[in-house]
Amino acid sequence: MEVKKFISRSCPVCGENPPSQAEISSEQKAESLGFDVLTQHWNGFFKEKIIFSYARCGNCGLLYCPTFFHADQLTQLYSQMPPNMVEVPQQALRDTQYGYFKFLKKCSPLTGGFIEIGPDIGLFTEHCVREGHFDEYWLFEPNREVKPVLENVVQGHKSHVIHEMTDFSSVPDGAATSAVIIHVMDHLLDPVATLSELRKKLTDDATLMIVTHDESSLLRRIVGWRWPAFCLQHPQIYNFKSTRALLESAGFDILEQHKTVNFFKLSFLLKHAFWAFGFKVKSVPDFGGFTLGLKLGNILTIATPNKQQK
Ligand SMILES: [Zn+2]
Incomplete structure (x- = not known):
């Protein structure tokens, strides 16, 4: 059986099933990459931009990622982050x-x-x-x-x-x-x-x-x-x-x-x-x-x- 790398979710506001088409995607899509590669992209402002594709809920209009990190991955990612917005005085x-x-x-x-x-x-x-x-x-x-x-x-x-x-x-x-x-x-x-x-x-x-x-x-x-x-x-x-x-x-x-x-x-x-x-x-x-x-x-x-x- 295939192990799922990321979660697949329906609309987090209204629960509607995800739309078939994405509205916003980067050239290289996060959902096609592994967790280890994405960890390196997580903090970087000035590296190649890679995101999970965003799709728009057909019911409530929310723009969200139907595929995303799961909660354990997020905990891991946030725990290695530097403080926010250091460049803004x-x-x-x-x-x-x-x-x-x-x-x-x-x-x-x-x-x-x-x-x-x-x-x-x-x-x-x-x-x-x-x-x-x-x-x-x-x-x-x-x-x-x-x-x-x-x-x-x-x-x-x-x-x-x-x-x-x-x-x-x-x-x-x-x-x-x-x-x-x-x-x-x-x-x-x-x-x-x-x-x-x-x-x-x-x-x-x-x-x-x-x-x-x-x-x-x-x-x-x-x-x-x-x-x-x-x-x-x-x-x-x-x-x-x-x-x-x-x-x-x-x-x-x-x-x-x-x-x-x-x-x-x-x-x-x-x-x-x-x-x-x-x-x-x-x-x-x-x-x-x-x-x-x-x-x-x-x-x-x-x-x-x-x-x-x-
Ligand atoms: Zn919705």
Whole structure:
């Protein structure tokens, strides 16, 4: 009997069988290669780009990989990864995260319990600590290396840094008034199950804020399969409509959706623009560290637990 290298899955949002045709593929397809070869491609920004093919669900419109790594392979791959986005200077990241924070501030009293999934070094969390009045923090972060940094961000507050992404059993049911998930939903193999679990931990009128890449954005249409969010770490990528389908199937009502502004150093953008068009440039001028804000293809969604669906 043939041993299956990877998983085959139906739509992770609505369960519809996979479509027969792929919409996005790299020249060399990940599904035709072995796990060992793909491990070498997992971390590299500037090596040949290889991805699993993405197909669009005929029912809910989600763009996802019908063939993908299985959970054990993902655990192995994530455990050997360097920290995120080392090339983006912190001030640009802070500005981006503060932009997200302003949306949460508008919708939430910033009191009670706070959950963040994937806070990394706490660039979003620090705004909650500084401007909010939360009395307890649960931070779910799989990267053990950032634990001391995160603990420092919430120092002096009742807090828990938990090495986990999908098991929220350490939070009492109904304990959190706000939950924030920035660039995590694209990584999860079963996003509906994760959100449904999270919902149990929220108060009835809680605010859920998620930020995801937007596969319907102009940038993605221009660069096609070379768009950076099409990568080995993203088993699915959302647009406005499929984000809505995801949240509704997990028992949430959408309150607002926005395109968001990301801040980048011009040199960083140029380097990635060259890369996106296939030029492997090592360095570009710094332009005095010039930073600009662009609506580059992210969706921010605010949702609340659906009252009918307990
Ligand atoms: Zn679907």
